[in-house]
Amino acid sequence: MTTLTTQNPNDNYLNHTKGIKSWLFTLDHKRIGVMYLVCVLLAFLLGGIFAMMIRFQLLTPEGTFMTQDQYNQAFTVHGAVMVFLVIIPAVPAALGNFVLPIMLGAKDVAFPKLNLFSWYLWIFGLVFFLIALGAGGIDTGWTFYTPYSIDKASSMGGVIPALIGAFVLGFSSIFTGMNFIVTIHRLRPKGMTWFRMPLFLWATYATAIIQVLATPVIGITLLLLIVERSVGIGIFDPAMGGDPVLYQHFFWFYSHPAVYIMILPAMGVVSELISVHSHRHIFGYKFIAYSSISIAMFGFLVWGHHMFTSGQSALMNIIFSLITFSVSIPSAVKVFNWLATLYKGSISLNTPMLYGLSFIFIFSIGGLTGLHLATLATDIHLHDSYFVVAHFHYVMMGSALIGFLGGIHHWWPKMTGKMYHENWGRVSAILVFIGFNITFFSQFMMGSKGMPRRYATYVEMPEFQIYHIWSTAGSVILAVGFVICAIYLLHSVFAGKKAPANPWGGRSLEWQCPSPPPWDNFPEQPEVGDCYDYSVLEWNEEEQGYDWRKDAVHPGDEQKA
Amino acid sequence: MSNTDSSHHDDQIGHIVPIKFLIFICCILLFLTAVTVWVSRYDFTEINIAEMGIILALAVATVKATIVGLYFMHLRWDRAFVGFIFVGSILFVVLFIGIALTDTMEYQPSIIKGDTPKVSDAMDLLKH
Numbered sequence: 032m033t034t035l036t037t038q039n040p041n042d043n044y045l046n047h048t049k050g051i052k053s054w055l056f057t058l059d060h061k062r063i064g065v066m067y068l069v070c071v072l073l074a075f076l077l078g079g080i081f082a083m084m085i086r087f088q089l090l091t092p093e094g095t096f097m098t099q100d101q102y103n104q105a106f107t108v109h110g111a112v113m114v115f116l117v118i119i120p121a122v123p124a125a126l127g128n129f130v131l132p133i134m135l136g137a138k139d140v141a142f143p144k145l146n147l148f149s150w151y152l153w154i155f156g157l158v159f160f161l162i163a164l165g166a167g168g169i170d171t172g173w174t175f176y177t178p179y180s181i182d183k184a185s186s187m188g189g190v191i192p193a194l195i196g197a198f199v200l201g202f203s204s205i206f207t208g209m210n211f212i213v214t215i216h217r218l219r220p221k222g223m224t225w226f227r228m229p230l231f232l233w234a235t236y237a238t239a240i241i242q243v244l245a246t247p248v249i250g251i252t253l254l255l256l257i258v259e260r261s262v263g264i265g266i267f268d269p270a271m272g273g274d275p276v277l278y279q280h281f282f283w284f285y286s287h288p289a290v291y292i293m294i295l296p297a298m299g300v301v302s303e304l305i306s307v308h309s310h311r312h313i314f315g316y317k318f319i320a321y322s323s324i325s326i327a328m329f330g331f332l333v334w335g336h337h338m339f340t341s342g343q344s345a346l347m348n349i350i351f352s353l354i355t356f357s358v359s360i361p362s363a364v365k366v367f368n369w370l371a372t373l374y375k376g377s378i379s380l381n382t383p384m385l386y387g388l389s390f391i392f393i394f395s396i397g398g399l400t401g402l403h404l405a406t407l408a409t410d411i412h413l414h415d416s417y418f419v420v421a422h423f424h425y426v427m428m429g430s431a432l433i434g435f436l437g438g439i440h441h442w443w444p445k446m447t448g449k450m451y452h453e454n455w456g457r458v459s460a461i462l463v464f465i466g467f468n469i470t471f472f473s474q475f476m477m478g479s480k481g482m483p484r485r486y487a488t489y490v491e492m493p494e495f496q497i498y499h500i501w502s503t504a505g506s507v508i509l510a511v512g513f514v515i516c517a518i519y520l521l522h523s524v525f526a527g528k529k530a531p532a533n534p535w536g537g538r539s540l541e542w543q544c545p546s547p548p549p550w551d552n553f554p555e556q557p558e559v560g561d562c563y564d565y566s567v568l569e570w571n572e573e574e575q576g577y578d579w580r581k582d583a584v585h586p587g588d589e590q591k592a
Numbered sequence: 593m594s595n596t597d598s599s600h601h602d603d604q605i606g607h608i609v610p611i612k613f614l615i616f617i618c619c620i621l622l623f624l625t626a627v628t629v630w631v632s633r634y635d636f637t638e639i640n641i642a643e644m645g646i647i648l649a650l651a652v653a654t655v656k657a658t659i660v661g662l663y664f665m666h667l668r669w670d671r672a673f674v675g676f677i678f679v680g681s682i683l684f685v686v687l688f689i690g691i692a693l694t695d696t697m698e699y700q701p702s703i704i705k706g707d708t709p710k711v712s713d714a715m716d717l718l719k720h
């Protein structure tokens with residue numbers, strides 16, 4: 032990278048250097064972010080195809096087109112792809128890489144080469160997943176539970192490549208997290224104090240801590256599983272004195288914190304969306320910031336709530352149930368502060384805001400149903416039913432993924448320099464919201480009535496068919512929403528209107544550099560102020576964007592939070 | 593960890609330790625290794641604490657790990673915050689292993705023996 036400052040106003044990170052190699056070997060955080068974005072979205076398409084296969088299989092009690100084995104494979108691949116390849120890297124690696132250094136006022140992340148390496152690791156992870164599909168498939172479920180996953184006679188041949196894939200993806204995630212921690216500690220420019228950082232940065236920081244602390248544990252666990260399956264060391268196999276429940280401890284010690292790796296950055300995105308698009312100072316900044324950190328800490332102490340029916344001891348069940356309840360406090364703190372931010376704001380109901388509002392609505396349901404599952408007595412009935420499936424889709428898809436989509440729409444003009452078609456954006460956001468709720472609310476209903484998860488057929492229980500029909504119908508609406516979204520986003524890249532530097536009226540630093548940003552982000556050091564004080568901005572009709580006000584701020588002109 | 597033109601802080605070079613001192617530390621470590629070997633030869637059943645061998649070996653190992661952390665990893669001269677992170681991560685591992693093992697001990701009595709012959713054979717073997 033050279034230190035060329037951008038004299039040419041048309042020079043930006045997209046056209047600064049040309050050719051495929053200039054992308055594959057780039058050290059620029061913005062390009063790496065875009066490469067992540069493209070890959071993650073393609074993986075989302077792959078996982079989505081399997082999702083639709085599952086939904087169509089369940090249209091009739093006898094199953095429509097898959098055998099039991101094929102069905103097991105379909106939900107395993109769907110789950111593993113969506114968790115490891117899509118949601119975990121989605122916000123931090125794709126959006127975070129692009130936005131984080133610019134928001135911070137830095138020129139890049141602390142370790143650009145490590146950053147590129149982590150993208151290649153993601154690709155390797157994908158390759159191993161594909162090898163797993165070729166090597167006989169995988170049917171253990173995304174959790175790789177023992178004893179099934181170590182039983183070579185009954186589980187399929189792709190288990191080891193899939194485990195290696197998840198292991199490699201873990202490293203990709205650790206490197207991203209490490210990079211972000213060091214970047215936030217070391218590369219903050221003058222004036223960017225901890226409490227001036229946009230909340231998205233607090234959220235990615237909290238996420239990065241979890242990534243660095245928890246992911247090594249899943250790495251070791253997967254390695255142990257590989258060794259157990261291939262040579263039989265007897266750590267999880269009871270026939271050799273091992274303990275299959277121990278595997279669940281190891282797995283969930285990572286995977287519960289991992290659900291916060293998914294949701295925290297999305298919450299960070301939503302904090303930005305809600306404040307910017309209601310043009311109102313974020314309410315309770317410090318509470319939101321600290322709640323991210325406390326979610327990250329508490330998140331480590333609740334993993335046993337996935338094991339209430341596994342034979343876990345009564346003592347641990349009670350402790351884990353109690354602590355799980357307390358995690359919902361910081362989550363609720365966030366929701367209330369977002370609502371207070373909206374109150375009396377001048378809300379623009381544009382596409383990013385619709386996603387932000389969807390998030391609040393859906394996350395509230397998802398989080399609250401977590402409490403039913405955290406209650407020992409009710410979980411006996413609900414565990415391994417469609418209620419759990421609905422719960423985690425409300426939080427992983429309805430919240431984490433919707434937050435990701437909101438972030439894509441919010442920063443799309445910045446990333447591509449183009450505006451997408453606003454009305455199509457709204458149509459698609461509303462279709463996604465409606466489709467999502469039809470698909471998964473029906474699953475809460477059938478789950479609470481006893482429909483088990485992971486069944487390919489339900490011949491003995493035809494009364495559940497009506498719920499499955501609703502659910503499949505909803506998933507079609509959802510798919511239509513996503514297809515529309517893909518079309519107008521692609522269209523905007525080629526034919527969209529040119530985006531102004533600040534289309535929404537945001538105050539954080541990324542809105543102070545041109546869209547798309549120049550190669551080195553800021554030709555000169557930007558001024559850092561209160562990134563949620565919008566009173567200094569005004570709409571500029573000519574630019575179709577927001578500008579700094581010429582006159583000084585009139586106190587009392589706008590209410591400040 | 594060279595980076596591009598992005599770094600605003602000069603990378604100051606850390607504290608430098610004279611090589612003689614490092615060799616001295618290395619000798620201490622080797623001496624402690626010898627202690628571990630030496631301890632392993634004794635049979636502590638005479639004084640009625642059969643586990644004494646393991647306890648001593650682990651105590652020596654802890655001292656060694658501390659020395660490595662303090663001197664080879666420069667924690668002694670680094671900011672206190674780095675030491676805090678180091679100790680914090682150890683506590684974190686203790687928490688994880690502690691809870692997982694407590695649970696394993698707790699549910700032993702509720703395991704239904706003899707469910708599968710292979711498993712009960714293995715468990716009998718373990719109990720001698």
Ligand code: HEM
Nearest residue numbers: 290293294336337359398401402404405414415423426427
């Ligand atoms: C906010 C409060 C939350 C509480 C109290 C909570 C509680 C629970 C409990 C008790 C279970 C176990 C249910 C069972 O298997 O019987 C569960 C499952 C699950 N939760 Fe949550 N949860 C919360 C938020 C989240 C979030 C934010 C995510 C992800 C972004 C998430 C993802 C999951 C997943 C993936 C599973 C099921 C995994 C599987 O068995 O395949 N949860 N939740």
Ligand SMILES: [Cu+2]
Nearest residue numbers: 287290336337
């Ligand atoms: Cu959990």
